[in-house]
Amino acid sequence: MKFGVVIFPGSNCDRDTLYALSTVLGVDVVPLWHKERDIPSDVECVVLPGGFSYGDYLRAGAIARFSPIMQEVEQFARKGKYVLGICNGFQILTEAQLLPGALVRNLSLRFICRDVYIRVENCRTPFTTEYRDGQVLRIPIAHSEGRYYIDPDGLKALEDNEQILFRYATADGVITDEANPNGSVANIAGIVNERKNVCGMMPHPERAVEYILGSEDGKGVFASLINAIHLFQKEGTAQWVPSDLPS
Amino acid sequence: METKKRYTASVIVTLRKNIDDAQGKTIESALHTLGFLQIRNVRAGKVFRFQVEADSEEQAYRIVEKACEKLLANPVIEDYEIVLKDSSQEKAQMSI
Numbered sequence: 185m186k187f188g189v190v191i192f193p194g195s196n197c198d199r200d201t202l203y204a205l206s207t208v209l210g211v212d213v214v215p216l217w218h219k220e221r222d223i224p225s226d227v228e229c230v231v232l233p234g235g236f237s238y239g240d241y242l243r244a245g246a247i248a249r250f251s252p253i254m255q256e257v258e259q260f261a262r263k264g265k266y267v268l269g270i271c272n273g274f275q276i277l278t279e280a281q282l283l284p285g286a287l288v289r290n291l292s293l294r295f296i297c298r299d300v301y302i303r304v305e306n307c308r309t310p311f312t313t314e315y316r317d318g319q320v321l322r323i324p325i326a327h328s329e330g331r332y333y334i335d336p337d338g339l340k341a342l343e344d345n346e347q348i349l350f351r352y353a354t355a356d357g358v359i360t361d362e363a364n365p366n367g368s369v370a371n372i373a374g375i376v377n378e379r380k381n382v383c384g385m386m387p388h389p390e391r392a393v394e395y396i397l398g399s400e401d402g403k404g405v406f407a408s409l410i411n412a413i414h415l416f417q418k419e420g421t422a423q424w425v426p427s428d429l430p431s
Numbered sequence: 432m433e434t435k436k437r438y439t440a441s442v443i444v445t446l447r448k449n450i451d452d453a454q455g456k457t458i459e460s461a462l463h464t465l466g467f468l469q470i471r472n473v474r475a476g477k478v479f480r481f482q483v484e485a486d487s488e489e490q491a492y493r494i495v496e497k498a499c500e501k502l503l504a505n506p507v508i509e510d511y512e513i514v515l516k517d518s519s520q521e522k523a524q525m526s527i
Contacts, residue, residue: 242502243505250502278507281447285507286507288450289454291453332460335449
């Protein structure tokens with residue numbers, strides 16, 4: 185079982201992501217240069233890391249989505265394998281339309297770099313099984329275009345299909361305007377697609393995997409993925425199905 | 432052999448009307464502070480200027496429209512306006 189971490193020109197969280205996966209979580213991980221046209225067949229999850237791919241020129245993620253490897257990532261996602269987009273990775277996934285909605289400039293117009301609290305909204309996805317519904321995580325954000333936008337119909341669909349994974353909250357898990365750092369609609373910090381195999385989140389779980397960093401709350405995202413992969417490798421099913429999980 | 436015409440295109444990209452334009456609001460506040468109280472509803476955007484080679488203005492427009500849909504604007508959050516000018520007679524360089 186391997187994870188792949190894509191590196192675009194301007195990505196800068198790839199090393200932290202590689203470190204979190206290999207050293208902290210102990211899985212095999214390979215870097216994938218954006219020009220490669222092949223994802224190794226033993227890679228079960230691709231991570232699009234944070235950073236400033238292509239300098240955020242035009243729009244954050246707008247050019248990276250046309251990198252050669254993204255065609256492979258789209259096929260990979262279509263096959264039901266896992267894709268995790270963190271920060272710039274989330275922006276790339278929305279530009280590539282692998283996730284609905286868009287990320288726009290923070291309401292404050294400032295780049296915000298600090299710890300936030302996010303509440304887990306749905307622990308029945310491959311990215312969140314290690315958490316409980318309502319659990320509050322402390323994870324850093326670092327972004328200038330992190331405000332999630334989707335139209336009212338789209339928001340209703342996300343809610344109806346339980347696609348919202350994380351919302352900005354207070355330390356006590358209350359969803360308030362004050363707890364929303366960037367003006368995201370419905371305080372949305374992370375979502376999955378309908379099939380629940382592609383995830384995008386603005387906070388950086390890879391920066392919260394060791395106590396010395398101030399929080400280990402981000403470990404669960406990677407641990408959940410590892411469990412999901414083990415589960416379906418064992419069961420031999422081609423795709424992880426949420427209802428198979430013990431509640 | 433048909434001579435291709437050359438057009439100068441200006442594409443203006445702005446956030447869609449229903450989205451809060453924090454930048455536009457901030458700029459409007461700054462203008463008001465400077466005394467420009469007559470100026471309202473400021474929206475901030477970007478402009479792309481380039482030359483397009485095509486057989487006709489309609490063809491040029493279609494090419495630019497495709498470029499907008501594919502790359503220059505994100506239709507989820509942005510609107511675009513296209514202005515074309517026949518610049519075949521002008522010297523081959525960026526104008527305005």
